Amino acid sequence: MAKLIDGKKLAGEITAQLTEEVSRMKEKGIVPGLVVLLVGDNPASQTYVKNKEISAKKIGIHSVVERIPASITEAELLAKIEAYNQDETIHGILVQLPLPKHIDADKVLLAIHPKKDVDGFHPYNMGQLFIGSPDKIPCTPYGIMKMLEAYQIEPEGKKAVVIGRSNIVGKPMAQLLLMQNATVTMTHSRTQDLPAVAREADILVVAIGRGNFVTKEFVKPGAVVIDVGMNRDENGKLIGDVKFDEVEPVAGFITPVPGGVGPMTIAMLMEQTVANARK
Numbered sequence: 001m002a003k004l005i006d007g008k009k010l011a012g013e014i015t016a017q018l019t020e021e022v023s024r025m026k027e028k029g030i031v032p033g034l035v036v037l038l039v040g041d042n043p044a045s046q047t048y049v050k051n052k053e054i055s056a057k058k059i060g061i062h063s064v065v066e067r068i069p070a071s072i073t074e075a076e077l078l079a080k081i082e083a084y085n086q087d088e089t090i091h092g093i094l095v096q097l098p099l100p101k102h103i104d105a106d107k108v109l110l111a112i113h114p115k116k117d118v119d120g121f122h123p124y125n126m127g128q129l130f131i132g133s134p135d136k137i138p139c140t141p142y143g144i145m146k147m148l149e150a151y152q153i154e155p156e157g158k159k160a161v162v163i164g165r166s167n168i169v170g171k172p173m174a175q176l177l178l179m180q181n182a183t184v185t186m187t188h189s190r191t192q193d194l195p196a197v198a199r200e201a202d203i204l205v206v207a208i209g210r211g212n213f214v215t216k217e218f219v220k221p222g223a224v225v226i227d228v229g230m231n232r233d234e235n236g237k238l239i240g241d242v243k244f245d246e247v248e249p250v251a252g253f254i255t256p257v258p259g260g261v262g263p264m265t266i267a268m269l270m271e272q273t274v275a276n277a278r279k
């Protein structure tokens with residue numbers, strides 16, 4: 001049976017450390033501030049934003065959540081971002097993705113000042129990451145690296161396979177593993193014989209966005225399996241991209257959904273916000 005990588009517990013430990021740090025900062029008159037802009041009423045986004053709000057409050061971060069009607073124009077949204085760029089009480093700006101179709105997400109991400117880009121999605125921060133000098137790092141892959149570290153899983157020299165090539169998970173994940181000297185293979189929906197490629201992996205990161213996609217045929221015995229998926233099944237239950245019950249007996253380590261990568265994503269968001277206020 002695989003060892004469970006408990007993201008919820010680890011995120012709780014990180015949150016406790018941040019809470020202490022923020023209370024010390026407050027003695028010096030510094031209060032970290034985070035704004036989350038949520039455009040429209042995507043129900044999944046509502047849950048994530050709520051979890052971020054709870055976590056920020058617990059840590060003592062000044063948290064602003066702006067729920068904005070989907071009818072906002074791109075220009076109006078850009079003006080809001082510019083105002084928060086100038087606002088000295090705000091150390092982190094997050095615009096929840098996806099955005100409504102009439103708004104160009106690339107333009108919006110480019111408008112956030114790179115110093116306040118706690119998501120690490122700005123092309124400047126992406127560029128810094130890809131030349132090997134990261135500052136802000138996309139929170140999901142960053143949280144995954146923290147989980148590997150906490151469980152003493154060393155990527156160096158190992159074969160890592162990443163399934164999914166998004167800008168916010170797959171690509172930065174591959175780069176972070178590469179920076180730790182893993183031998184990295186990127187795979188995606190067009191990869192031929194994906195199960196055979198995945199089966200080569202010592203570390204398998206799955207971020208393809210399809211519920212129960214990865215079965216035991218994808219997993220080498222003893223492999224580390226990281227599940228980034230957040231899908232709902234027919235009954236509305238939250239499920240990962242990995243068929244957990246089937247893969248768990250084969251894997252060496254595995255992350256659950258919920259309680260794995262999700263809470264770590266939020267913890268890293270908080271960490272990068274506090275780090276910004278510290279500077």
Ligand SMILES: Nc1nc(=O)c2c([nH]1)NC[C@@H]1CN(c3ccc(C(=O)N[C@@H](CCC(=O)O)C(=O)O)cc3)C=[N+]21
Binds near residue numbers: 266
């Ligand atoms: N600009 C931007 N930054 C993001 O970081 C971002 C985003 N947009 N859009 C959506 C995705 C998704 N995401 C999650 C964060 C936490 C959980 C999370 O807390 N999950 C819990 C429980 C979730 C539940 O119960 O529904 C868990 O896995 O245990 C999930 C998903 C951040 N995202």
